[in-house]
Amino acid sequence: xxxxxxxxxxxxxxxxxxxxxxxxxxxxxxxxxxxxxxxxxxxxxxxxxxxxxxxxxxxxxxxxxxxxxxxxxxxxxxxxxxxxxxxxxxxxxxxxxxxxxxxxxxxxxxxxxxxxxxxxxxxxxxxxxxxxxxxxxxxxxxxxxxxxxxxxxxxxxxxxxxxxxxxxxxxxxxxxxxxxxxxxxxxxxxxxxxxxxxxxxxxxxxxxxxxxxxxxxxxxxxxxxxxxxxxxxxxxxxxxxxxxxxxxxxxxxxxxxxxxxxxxxxxxxxxxxxxxxxxxxxxxxxxxxxx
Numbered sequence: 001x002x003x004x005x006x007x008x009x010x011x012x013x014x015x016x017x018x019x020x021x022x023x024x025x026x027x028x029x030x031x032x033x034x035x036x037x038x039x040x041x042x043x044x045x046x047x048x049x050x051x052x053x054x055x056x057x058x059x060x061x062x063x064x065x066x067x068x069x070x071x072x073x074x075x076x077x078x079x080x081x082x083x084x085x086x087x088x089x090x091x092x093x094x095x096x097x098x099x100x101x102x103x104x105x106x107x108x109x110x111x112x113x114x115x116x117x118x119x120x121x122x123x124x125x126x127x128x129x130x131x132x133x134x135x136x137x138x139x140x141x142x143x144x145x146x147x148x149x150x151x152x153x154x155x156x157x158x159x160x161x162x163x164x165x166x167x168x169x170x171x172x173x174x175x176x177x178x179x180x181x182x183x184x185x186x187x188x189x190x191x192x193x194x195x196x197x198x199x200x201x202x203x204x205x206x207x208x209x210x211x212x213x214x215x216x217x218x219x220x221x222x223x224x225x226x227x228x229x230x231x232x233x234x235x236x237x238x239x240x241x242x243x244x245x246x247x248x249x250x251x252x253x254x255x256x257x258x259x260x261x262x263x264x265x266x267x268x269x270x271x272x273x274x275x276x277x278x279x280x281x282x283x284x285x286x287x288x289x290x291x
Contacts, residue, residue: 016040020095021151023136027085040090041111042069043158045121045129048084052077054117057180062120066129066162070111072204072213074187087133089155095148096155110162119165132158178224185210185225189236193244195262198254202264205241207233242278245271249287256283 016022017039026044044067052059052067054075061067069075109115121129136154139147192204204210210233211218225233241263248259260271275283 016090017092021089021091021140021148021155023087023089023133023140023151025085025137026088028079028081028083040071040092041096042088042090043067043155044069044086044088045126045133046084046086047126048079048081048086050077050079050081050084052118059116059118061118064121064123064126066119066121066165068110068117068162070117071191072188073111074184074191075117087130087137089133089136089158091155096152108159110159119162121165125161125165128161129158132161178227181214181216181221181224182228184214185221185233186236188213189240193240195244195248198258198262201262202241205237205264207237210237238274238278242275245275245283246286249283256287259283 026046028048045065046061046067047064049063050061050065052061052075054073060080063081110117132154136151139150139154144150188204188210192202195202204213207222208218211221214221222233225231225236229236245259245263248254248262249256252259254262256271257268260268263271265271265274272282275281279286
């Protein structure tokens with residue numbers, strides 16, 4: 001039964017990646033649909049109280065709220081209300097972009113690490129947003145040739161309507177910001193793996209990359225991670241790269257150049273030197289030992 005559920009979730013994620021978009025109803029009974037949070041942006045409208053743990057703070061919602069989730073910023077939430085219901089849409093950045101002129105969603109105040117992702121809504125605002133979600137659900141089921149373009153417009157309307165609203169103010173900074181930013185970094189690091197395709201190389205490779213994704217200064221990130229874990233940011237990144245490299249060498253038929261590229265190395269020699277420096281052996285010997 002568990003294997004069937006896992007296969008069903010895997011098939012849903014594969015279809016979702018292909019289409020780049022999905023909108024669906026959510027409630028406390030069904031819990032919505034399972035999807036890969038590391039690949040998709042999320043906009044959710046809910047009737048019901050929650051506490052979101054996001055970046056360096058926790059945010060308690062009102063009875064009606066709108067939430068914006070960024071796949072590069074790990075978050076979690078706890079339901080305060082026993083019952084809740086609403087709508088969710090998930091989409092890739094590629095789906096929403098109309099061309100090179102489009103700004104990255106990373107730059108939007110709705111999705112920034114330093115931004116506020118929760119908007120408390122009144123009844124009138126709830127009706128406006130709910131209407132947009134319902135239109136997307138209706139359009140999703142049609143055979144209209146340009147339905148993706150129409151849905152894209154609805155998503156942009158959601159974003160622009162939200163930008164008109166003042167964000168929720170009831171956020172609380174954690175007493176130890178270093179612990180929170182470290183937890184966010186470590187979860188974001190883990191979200192980059194496993195590497196599933198040779199055509200989708202690792203995007204975040206350095207401490208500077210992670211700091212940029214989290215919209216914090218790299219010195220602040222390094223200081224926080226070192227304070228909490230006793231180890232530098234680069235050490236955590238290197239260890240995770242080595243573990244993934246070993247897994248790819250042992251469990252795939254990719255050649256070493258393909259593995260190097262998938263892990264974000266420009267040249268195989270860079271990967272070989274990195275691997276040998278940290279393990280004392282070369283990638284080829286790990287693969288040979290597994291044959």
